[in-house]
Amino acid sequence: MIRFEDVSKHYDNHTALRKVSFSVERGEMVFITGPSGSGKSTLLKLIYLSERADEGSVFVSGWEINTMRDSDVPVLRRKIGVVYQEFRLLYNMSVFENVAIALRIRGVDEREVKARVFDSLKIVNLRHKSDNYPHALSGGEQQRIAIARAIVAEPILILADEPTGNVDPDTSAGIIRTFKEINARGATILIATHNRELFRDTGKRTLKLDFGNFVGEGIG
Amino acid sequence: MSLPYSFRVAISSLLHEKWINFLSMLTMAIGLLFTAITLLTVYNIDLMTKKLPEKFSIMLYLKDSLAREEIDTLIEGIRQDPSVDRVFFIPKDEAFRELKATLRNTEYILDGLGENPLPNSIEIKLKAQLLGPESVKKLTAKLKEQAGISEIEYGEKFLASLHSVRKGMNTIGLVFLIVLSTGMIFICYSTVKILFYRKDEEIKTYKLLGATKGFIRTPFLIEGAVIGTGGGLISCITLVSLYYTFIFKLSQTFPLLNSMYFPVELFLALPAAGLLLGIAGAIIAIGRIRY
Structure with missing residues (x-):
């Protein structure tokens, strides 16, 4: 599903990723771990093409995406569900509308939108807050809206950047449980986190980064 | 992409920033109204x-x-010119009769002349569409070369x-049209640009979620179109009101204004122009939207 071949990414004054190579199989749930600034977010950004690699090749579902044309980027992004570290919710829209936008962008019929949004909100336990606005909800609830939006279109790949960064331990455990359930339905999931508690005893593969270098892998 | 959804987003945004x-x-x-008044004036002067x-x-x-045979040949030659519409021969006797009729009470002036002077x-009447200083000059130059003509006279x-x-009014009209159209495009540009900046984060999120350029653009285009068409409709209503209030009333004092023509096409042209300028x-x- 995902393959990195000697990928490097440089910024003005530092190197975020240095010759990183790894692969993730379809249906896997993998944790990218490492301290803050190790390059986890950059790695995810290279997958949804918010950034482009300076060297090496990035393959997603068989496509070499680093050389992908600008006009094809939306096509790739519609195949991926992303949970952003900063949520990226639309604060002038209700919870329902925030989740529905992912389907509307994909041109899903309006009659289908309602049912799928409610299904998705049910998974993250926010069905009863569909009419609320994000700013009226807690950090953890906002995080769960972002997850509902990422999964509602049933993408082949879900990326989550520090998905528990703003929530308490109980909510974190709940979010990881949700991801495991989604993974059990067949979606490939890549979670970037610095929180060891999150992947401990999950039995899932972990890839460790440090200062932009790939330093090894293990099982959580 | 769902057009009803884009309309919903656009209308909600228009209402949110209603003022x-x-x-x-x-x-x-106001811009369209000034343009319409200028064009209407130019159009009526042109018509006159x-x-x-x-x-x-x-x-x-x-x-x-x-x-007489030579005159007929001359007339036939003139008729061949593409700028000529009609040619009339006025015999000297008929011209004299007309002169007498014109002078009527003072025709005794002509008595002393004895014979018809x-x-x-x-x-020669020219085709209206070909009438211009150049075409007339060209024709008269050609006629001057003909034998048998003693004098050529025209205004x-x-x-x-x-x-x-005509040329001046057309130029003024064109300049007004360009200046005001540019101004109106700038108004729509500024309005949409402000909205676009205010929604910068929202647009970034749309892009990250995989929205196409069309999905992002359409609500803004609809907003521009609504502002433009709305402006066009307001200007149309104002223009008709002004026309009936002033021209209609003033024409009773100045009958010349009666001949002022108001093309009904303006009812459609103003909102349509607003729509195009808004878009x-x-x-x-x-x-350009970049990913």
């Missing part, structure tokens, strides 16, 4: 000046020595000033 949008609509209306050539003619005064003449100055007035402004404001 700035209403102000843009009013500014558009187009009617004047019907009265314009070239007079050829012929030498007495010219025989007027020459035979030919009156050279009148024709030149008529042509200048043009929005397109420029959004610019």
